[in-house]
Every structure is written in structure tokens, then in C-alpha cells.
Amino acid sequence: MSKELPQILLVEDEPAIAELLRFTMQGAGFATIVATDVAQARRQIAESLPHAVLLDWMLPDSSGLALLSELRRDQRTAALPVIMLTAKGMEEDKVKGLNEGADDYVTKPFSPKELVARVQALLRRKTPEIGSQALKYGDISIDVERRQVSLANRPVALDQAEFKLLRYLVAHPDRIFSRAQLLDKVWGDHTFIEERTVDVHIMRLRKSLGDLSHYVQTVRGVGYRMSAEAQD
Numbered sequence: 001m002s003k004e005l006p007q008i009l010l011v012e013d014e015p016a017i018a019e020l021l022r023f024t025m026q027g028a029g030f031a032t033i034v035a036t037d038v039a040q041a042r043r044q045i046a047e048s049l050p051h052a053v054l055l056d057w058m059l060p061d062s063s064g065l066a067l068l069s070e071l072r073r074d075q076r077t078a079a080l081p082v083i084m085l086t087a088k089g090m091e092e093d094k095v096k097g098l099n100e101g102a103d104d105y106v107t108k109p110f111s112p113k114e115l116v117a118r119v120q121a122l123l124r125r126k127t128p129e130i131g132s133q134a135l136k137y138g139d140i141s142i143d144v145e146r147r148q149v150s151l152a153n154r155p156v157a158l159d160q161a162e163f164k165l166l167r168y169l170v171a172h173p174d175r176i177f178s179r180a181q182l183l184d185k186v187w188g189d190h191t192f193i194e195e196r197t198v199d200v201h202i203m204r205l206r207k208s209l210g211d212l213s214h215y216v217q218t219v220r221g222v223g224y225r226m227s228a229e230a231q232d
Contacts, residue, residue: 005031006123009050011041011067012085013060017108021054024112030119038062042070045077051127052119057086057097065100072101081126083118085110137170138228139212151212161187162205169216169226178223198224 008030012018018034025032033050035041037060044050053071055064064084071077083104084097094105103126104118135142139152147163149156158166168186169177177185179195202224206213217227 005029006051006127007031007033007048008052008054008119009033009035009041009044010054011035011038011059011064012054012056013037013058014056020112021115024116025054025119028116028120036060038064038067041067045071045080049076049080052081052083052123054083054085054115054119055102057084057093065097068097068100068102079126081122083115083122085115135167135170137173137226138215140166140170140209140215142167142170151209156208156210158205158208161201162208165201165205166209169224173226174229176219176222176225182224 006029008025010018010021010025010032012021012034013036018036022032022034033044035044039061041053041055045053055068057064059067064086068082068084071080071082081103082101083106084102085106085108086093086097087108094107097105103122106115106118134144141150141153142148143150144167149158149163149166164186165182168182179198182198183195202216202218206216209215214230215226215228217225217231219225
């Protein structure tokens with residue numbers, strides 16, 4: 001299976017800074033798309049939801065803070081990880097950005113390596129399913145780098161859809177997800193397939209898990225969850 005790179009949207013109008021950050025982020029293993037103003041950023045987000053946004057405060061057509069407010073008001077983007085990039089260093093500016101919903105705040109000039117570390121830390125915290133670290137839950141172990149799954153130390157072969165679904169559920173144990181949420185988070189929010197298709201993938205995943213199929217639980221009327229605890 002080919003490894004999917006986490007996608008970063010960089011909203012920055014200064015060409016030299018944008019190119020430096022694009023080069024740095026791509027070198028760190030991120031697919032990076034650059035938008036030079038708020039309008040372009042809106043179009044890009046509408047087309048494809050990135051895994052995180054690096055958002056400059058001062059932009060030619062509006063402010064990054066205004067775009068951040070829009071993102072937090074929209075259910076589709078409310079939880080989208082956002083790091084503000086700005087030359088504003090006053091404490092009240094940082095507080096304002098964080099109060100509007102920024103997950104982190106980096107003041108220019110900054111170290112590109114530090115920014116990469118901050119992005120990686122943010123994604124580990126908010127979207128662990130896209131990281132490269134190994135995942136484990138109960139008797140399920142996932143080697144993300146090698147795309148290998150072991151059940152009680154016994155390797156098992158999964159197809160790409162099964163692997164992505166299992167990885168997401170293991171990364172968020174004991175949380176209940178609706179079919180629509182799983183479609184958005186596992187296959188992408190612009191995937192035009194029926195929600196019931198999730199049921200088919202769940203059924204196939206359970207079959208592949210064999211004796212551990214009970215880990216993938218149905219929550220009647222709501223969706224599915226990964227849990228090692230017995231259902232009521």
C-alpha cells in the first residue's frame with residue numbers, strides 16, 4: 001500500500017516565507033498546498049479538507065483571524081487543527097488568536113524546525129490516526145510505517161479500506177462514530193458513497209479480525225466504536 005501523506009494548507013502571502021515553509025514541510029513528510037489569501041484558502045478547504053492549516057494573521061484580502069472564526073463556526077471545519085503565523089508578538093494578540101480557536105501560535109521570525117515539531121505535536125494530539133507511530137489497543141497492534149497488523153502477535157492481512165478503518169478506530173478507542181463521521185474521517189469528506197457502505201467495510205473488518213471481531217462494536221442507532229469491554 002502507498003503511504004498517504006498528511007496534507008497541510010499554508011495560508012501565506014509573502015512568497016519567500018511561503019516557499020521556505022513549503023520546502024520545510026514537504027521535507028518533513030507533509031503534502032503542502034499554498035494559498036496566498038483568504039479567498040483562495042476558502043476555495044481550497046471547500047475542495048478538500050486538509051489535516052492542518054498554517055495561517056498567517058495578515059493577508060491581503062482579509063485577516064487570518066477572520067478566516068479562523070469562520071472555520072470554527074462551520075461544523076465541517078470546527079475541529080480543524082490551526083496554527084497561527086504572525087509578526088504580532090504582543091501578548092494580547094496571542095490571547096486573541098487563541099480565544100478565536102487557534103490551537104497554537106508561532107511568532108515570526110521562527111525556526112522552521114520548531115514549526116515542524118509543533119505541527120507534528122498538534123497532529124499527534126488531535127489526529128493520531130495519521131501519524132507514523134505504532135498503535136496498540138488490547139490484542140491489536142498496528143505498525144503504521146509498514147502497514148502491518150498483528151492480532152495477539154499473529155500477523156493478519158487487511159486490504160487498504162480495512163486497514164484505514166481499523167487504524168482510525170484504534171487511534172480513537174471507546175469513542176462512538178456515526179457512519180457519516182467514519183466516511184469523512186476515514187475516506188475523506190468529499191467521498192460520494194452511501195453511508196451504508198460503511199456497514200459492509202465493518203463486516204469485512206470483523207471477519208478479518210476473527211476472534212477479536214467483538215472489539216468492533218455496534219452502538220444501536222448511533223454507529224460504531226472500538227472497545228475491548230463487553231457490550232451490555
